[in-house]
Amino acid sequence: MSQKFTILGGGRWGTALASHLSRLGHEVLVYDKNPKVVESLNAGVNPYLESQSLERIASTQDLKEAIDFSQYLVVALPVQAIRSVLEKAEVRGKVIISASKGLEIGTHKRVSQIIEELSQDCQIFCLSGPSFAVEVMKGLPTAVVLAGQDMEQAQRLRELISSPYFRVYLCDDIVGVELGGALKNVIAIACGISDGLGYGHNARAALMTRGLAEMVRIGVQLGAKRDTFYGLSGMGDLFLTASSDLSRNRTFGYLIGQGLSAERALERIGQVVEGYHTVKAVKELSDNLQIYAPISQALYSLLFEGKPLEEVLKDLLLRPSLSPYESL
Numbered sequence: 001m002s003q004k005f006t007i008l009g010g011g012r013w014g015t016a017l018a019s020h021l022s023r024l025g026h027e028v029l030v031y032d033k034n035p036k037v038v039e040s041l042n043a044g045v046n047p048y049l050e051s052q053s054l055e056r057i058a059s060t061q062d063l064k065e066a067i068d069f070s071q072y073l074v075v076a077l078p079v080q081a082i083r084s085v086l087e088k089a090e091v092r093g094k095v096i097i098s099a100s101k102g103l104e105i106g107t108h109k110r111v112s113q114i115i116e117e118l119s120q121d122c123q124i125f126c127l128s129g130p131s132f133a134v135e136v137m138k139g140l141p142t143a144v145v146l147a148g149q150d151m152e153q154a155q156r157l158r159e160l161i162s163s164p165y166f167r168v169y170l171c172d173d174i175v176g177v178e179l180g181g182a183l184k185n186v187i188a189i190a191c192g193i194s195d196g197l198g199y200g201h202n203a204r205a206a207l208m209t210r211g212l213a214e215m216v217r218i219g220v221q222l223g224a225k226r227d228t229f230y231g232l233s234g235m236g237d238l239f240l241t242a243s244s245d246l247s248r249n250r251t252f253g254y255l256i257g258q259g260l261s262a263e264r265a266l267e268r269i270g271q272v273v274e275g276y277h278t279v280k281a282v283k284e285l286s287d288n289l290q291i292y293a294p295i296s297q298a299l300y301s302l303l304f305e306g307k308p309l310e311e312v313l314k315d316l317l318l319r320p321s322l323s324p325y326e327s328l
């Protein structure tokens with residue numbers, strides 16, 4: 001059955017999801033602050049893939065109009081922008097799907113926690129997993145996971161958003177699914193640095209494996225189920241992001257490995273690099289909760305404390321091996 005969907009955020013991911021939902025016959029309204037994006041969507045042209053025409057996607061800069069438009073709200077904004085947008089919106093009684101991946105700096109909150117704080121009487125779900133926007137825009141086969149507490153509502157949502165090329169699995173561990181999507185970006189930056197330095201495939205495989213162990217340690221401490229990290233939103237998205245040129249997080253790391261400063265690398269990419277912010281939140285969380293997170297800690301000292309890359313690598317590679325906590 002056709003429904004109305006509001007998408008908050010007309011970036012690449014918001015536009016890809018809008019395109020997917022409209023192909024399924026839903027009526028979609030995208031909210032974005034950028035007039036050029038709004039204009040392009042209203043003209044039926046994908047702002048990021050100009051060869052693709054888009055039908056049935058309307059767009060607005062009017063947040064109230066967007067919120068009032070539908071019962072179903074998809075949040076696809078950069079994580080650090082979500083609070084400021086939701087503070088301006090009165091969100092009440094909606095079914096909300098968070099599609100953003102990261103932790104909020106300062107509060108260390110997951111996206112569903114930010115949404116919960118700033119909305120009333122809403123049911124909140126998280127959509128995550130290995131899903132590059134450009135491939136979803138093109139309708140290439142993709143599998144994702146939808147997590148939430150109310151499995152009946154999740155099942156209804158799955159029926160609304162699934163297609164043969166967009167396969168949706170369900171999960172009741174929203175904490176694990178959100179943390180999988182947020183933490184894999186940090187490890188993807190580390191893998192990018194290793195690739196940029198020319199360290200080779202062995203090093204990248206080691207970082208991905210030890211990175212996954214680090215994600216599990218952090219996640220379990222924060223209340224996630226261990227097994228969730230071995231599914232689409234943890235391992236699945238880590239494999240994708242840490243090994244593909246399409247990833248902004250990996251590319252960010254790659255450019256740093258090639259000698260660029262973090263500022264220059266961010267400038268060059270010109271899109272959201274969520275892992276850069278999440279590193280900060282993870283560093284504070286792991287300090288506060290005494291979680292052993294050597295890769296995230298090393299990235300923090302490189303990106304935010306100005307420690308030279310050679311020293312960071314030396315510390316990481318020469319740190320005492322096999323502490324009891326490292327056996328996972």
Ligand SMILES: NC(=O)C1=CN([C@@H]2O[C@H](COP(=O)(O)OP(=O)(O)OC[C@H]3O[C@@H](n4cnc5c(N)ncnc54)[C@H](OP(=O)(O)O)[C@@H]3O)[C@@H](O)[C@H]2O)C=CC1
Binds near residue numbers: 079134
């Ligand atoms: N791209 C992908 O493949 C995927 C992305 N995601 C997640 O989706 C989220 C969004 O990423 P993505 O769409 O790729 O990012 P993009 O960089 O493509 O776009 C971000 C968009 O958010 C807008 N924006 C920034 N700040 C604000 C604000 N304060 N108020 C309103 N709009 C704002 C930007 O506008 P402007 O350009 O004017 O600044 C831009 O249109 C991230 O959390 C990402 O991890 C998840 C799965 C896949």
Ligand SMILES: O=C(CO)COP(=O)(O)O
Binds near residue numbers: 237248
């Ligand atoms: O999360 C993503 C794919 O699942 C997108 O990753 P990047 O933000 O690194 O491009």
